[in-house]
Amino acid sequence: MKRRRREIKSGGETPRLPFDPDRVRSPEPSIAKPAGEAVSASAQGQTGVTESPLTVSQFNRIIKAALQSRFPAEIRVIGELSNISRPSGGHIYFTLKDSTSEVRCVMWRSSAQTLRFDLSEGLEVVAHASVDVYEPRGQYQLYVRKLAPCGVGALELAFQQLKEKLGRAGFFDVDRKRPLPAYPRTIAVVTSLTGAAIRDILQTIARRYPKIRIFVFGVRVQGEGSSEDIAGAIRRINCARASLGGIDAIIAGRGGGSIEDLWAFNSEAVARAIYDSQIPVVSAVGHEVDFTIADFVADVRAATPTAAAELVVPVLADVLHNFAVFEHRLRHAMRRRMETTRLRLSSVERVSWFRDPSTQVRRLHQGIDEIVGRLKLAKARRLNKLRSRLHQLETRMMQSRPSVQLAKRQSRLERISRHLFRGAEAVLRRKGVRARGMEIRMASLSPRRQFELGVLQLSQLGGRLDRAMSRYFQDQTGILASLDARLRASGYEQVLRRGFTITRRVRDGQVIRSAVETRPDDFVLTQTADGQFRSRVVDELPSEIFDA
Amino acid sequence: MADAELSFEAALARAEEIATAIEQGKVGLEESIQQFEEGMRLIKHCREVLCAAELCIEKLEAAGMDGAAPAGEMRDVDVS
Numbered sequence: 001m002k003r004r005r006r007e008i009k010s011g012g013e014t015p016r017l018p019f020d021p022d023r024v025r026s027p028e029p030s031i032a033k034p035a036g037e038a039v040s041a042s043a044q045g046q047t048g049v050t051e052s053p054l055t056v057s058q059f060n061r062i063i064k065a066a067l068q069s070r071f072p073a074e075i076r077v078i079g080e081l082s083n084i085s086r087p088s089g090g091h092i093y094f095t096l097k098d099s100t101s102e103v104r105c106v107m108w109r110s111s112a113q114t115l116r117f118d119l120s121e122g123l124e125v126v127a128h129a130s131v132d133v134y135e136p137r138g139q140y141q142l143y144v145r146k147l148a149p150c151g152v153g154a155l156e157l158a159f160q161q162l163k164e165k166l167g168r169a170g171f172f173d174v175d176r177k178r179p180l181p182a183y184p185r186t187i188a189v190v191t192s193l194t195g196a197a198i199r200d201i202l203q204t205i206a207r208r209y210p211k212i213r214i215f216v217f218g219v220r221v222q223g224e225g226s227s228e229d230i231a232g233a234i235r236r237i238n239c240a241r242a243s244l245g246g247i248d249a250i251i252a253g254r255g256g257g258s259i260e261d262l263w264a265f266n267s268e269a270v271a272r273a274i275y276d277s278q279i280p281v282v283s284a285v286g287h288e289v290d291f292t293i294a295d296f297v298a299d300v301r302a303a304t305p306t307a308a309a310e311l312v313v314p315v316l317a318d319v320l321h322n323f324a325v326f327e328h329r330l331r332h333a334m335r336r337r338m339e340t341t342r343l344r345l346s347s348v349e350r351v352s353w354f355r356d357p358s359t360q361v362r363r364l365h366q367g368i369d370e371i372v373g374r375l376k377l378a379k380a381r382r383l384n385k386l387r388s389r390l391h392q393l394e395t396r397m398m399q400s401r402p403s404v405q406l407a408k409r410q411s412r413l414e415r416i417s418r419h420l421f422r423g424a425e426a427v428l429r430r431k432g433v434r435a436r437g438m439e440i441r442m443a444s445l446s447p448r449r450q451f452e453l454g455v456l457q458l459s460q461l462g463g464r465l466d467r468a469m470s471r472y473f474q475d476q477t478g479i480l481a482s483l484d485a486r487l488r489a490s491g492y493e494q495v496l497r498r499g500f501t502i503t504r505r506v507r508d509g510q511v512i513r514s515a516v517e518t519r520p521d522d523f524v525l526t527q528t529a530d531g532q533f534r535s536r537v538v539d540e541l542p543s544e545i546f547d548a
Numbered sequence: 549m550a551d552a553e554l555s556f557e558a559a560l561a562r563a564e565e566i567a568t569a570i571e572q573g574k575v576g577l578e579e580s581i582q583q584f585e586e587g588m589r590l591i592k593h594c595r596e597v598l599c600a601a602e603l604c605i606e607k608l609e610a611a612g613m614d615g616a617a618p619a620g621e622m623r624d625v626d627v628s
Contacts, residue, residue, distance in 0.1 A: 185555075211598055211602065212603065212604075213604040213605075213606070214603075214605045215607075216605060216608060217616065233608075233610075233616070235614060236615055237616055239615050240615045240616040240617065243615075244616070316598075320595065326564075327588060327591050329567045330563065330567050330588060333571045334570055334580070334581075334584045336571070337577070340573060
């Protein structure tokens with residue numbers, strides 16, 4: 001048997017029909033095998049070796065019957081969830097698989113509704129199911145009645161899933177938790193009317209602080225509809241709080257129990273009701289060790305219902321003591337204040353002014369007199385100082401009168417001018433010029449006249465210079481001319497030695513080159529190589545002498 | 549027991565304010581005296597209200613669409 005199971009699980013070779021078809025009970029005997037069908041006892045699990053083949057319907061039916069007889073009414077199959085589909089009808093279709101095989105599953109709505117946790121891809125579960133065949137499709141399926149998560153209980157898993165979801169949504173954030181009022185006047189309690197919880201709460205309050213109004217809203221705390229009851233109660237109290245005169249806090253809880261019993265306080269409905277509550281909520285579920293989702297969402301978590309009551313109401317004696325302390329503090333503060341004032345008053349009274357005013361006044365007067373005396377003295381001294389200073393200034397002023405200044409400067413000017421004149425005179429005398437006359441003349445001349453005289457002198461000098469220059473040029477020209485003549489004369493000395501002569505007219509010194517240049521009785525100067533002689537022209541002779 | 553007057557919290561807060569003001573001595577003497585009297589009055593009032601209050605346990609039931617309403621004194625719970 002064990003071996004067979006393993007085969008089926010891992011999907012090994014196709015199993016043969018391990019049954020005797022004869023003993024198969026068909027659900028619809030009317031469509032039983034036709035007569036002569038080869039479902040004979042002899043066939044050891046062999047069909048097909050017959051007269052005619054099976055129809056598909058027949059075959060599927062046989063398979064169905066075989067499976068149902070092979071497996072007990074319910075088996076458990078472990079695998080991973082996959083391909084989860086939840087159409088609107090409410091049934092769930094999914095596949096259960098392991099590393100090598102998979103099988104199709106269906107969970108009817110009625111079973112699906114009992115699911116406590118969410119189905120997610122890859123979640124490992126144990127399916128409590130029956131095996132059946134969907135004949136029209138020839139498909140065998142697991143019809144799952146119950147799913148249990150592996151490794152952890154269904155409830156634990158559901159708890160974890162919801163806790164994670166609400167945690168992410170900020171339901172447990174510490175900032176949103178409100179403090180409980182210190183002096184509540186009205187509170188509401190949501191719990192079962194039977195059971196220890198309500199009794200514990202009411203007794204604790206009656207003991208500690210029997211001064212408040214308590215509204216008790218009885219609800220179912222476990223089983224069908226309990227989460228709706230609890231959530232609804234919290235919401236209704238919120239709605240009605242104004243008409244109830246204001247609710248300071250809500251205690252929601254129950255006594256101890258199993259996780260199943262406490263399950264209502266793990267529901268999303270209750271969590272949301274607490275989250276939405278405008279009134280602070282104290283959760284008081286089960287015992288110390290029990291932690292529900294409601295505990296995480298609540299503003300304050302109490303370990304037990306009694307603890308909740310203790311958290312919500314103060315102790316009356318403490319409150320009255322508090323009042324007394326306040327009164328004492330006020331009185332003490334007031335006393336001290338009075339004391340301080342009294343001390344100040346007495347210290348002020350001790351001041352001499354209060355004790356003996358007239359002496360003080362007299363003293364002040366004396367002080368004033370003294371000051372006045374000093375002031376007068378100072379004033380007189382100062383006046384004297386000013387007066388003598390004024391006198392000094394006056395004297396100095398007199399000495400430096402403008403007329404005095406002017407006279408002083410004028411005499412100085414005269415002295416300097418005299419110096420200058422004497423000096424200039426000496427210079428001029430040294431130069432051999434008639435200084436005095438000039439001095440007098442120049443001194444008496446205005447600068448403009450002196451300038452004009454200077455210009456005249458300059459032009460006179462200029463004329464003399466011109467004449468001197470032209471005389472010089474003339475001299476030089478003469479020298480030059482004579483130098484020229486000498487130069488010429490010296491040039492033809494050779495010619496003269498040969499016997500030629502140069503004859504010049506005495507009259508003007510002109511060299512005679514042509515006979516026509518002479519006139520009878522002209523004197524001429526004839527230059528020979530070694531001298532010259534004078535002659536008189538007798539007459540001009542014709543030139544044929546030379547022509548011959 | 550419904551009182552529209554100052555809640556304990558508010559009254560005690562005011563008393564605290566007054567005590568601090570007097571202790572610090574920043575206020576004049578006459579005003580300090582006035583405040584002192586006010587503070588004492590407040591606390592006396594709180595004490596009176598508290599002493600007059602009584603424990604009252606009432607049942608609440610669903611009412612209207614989403615409301616709740618008192619439904620009488622609860623007698624079946626033993627609080628002794």
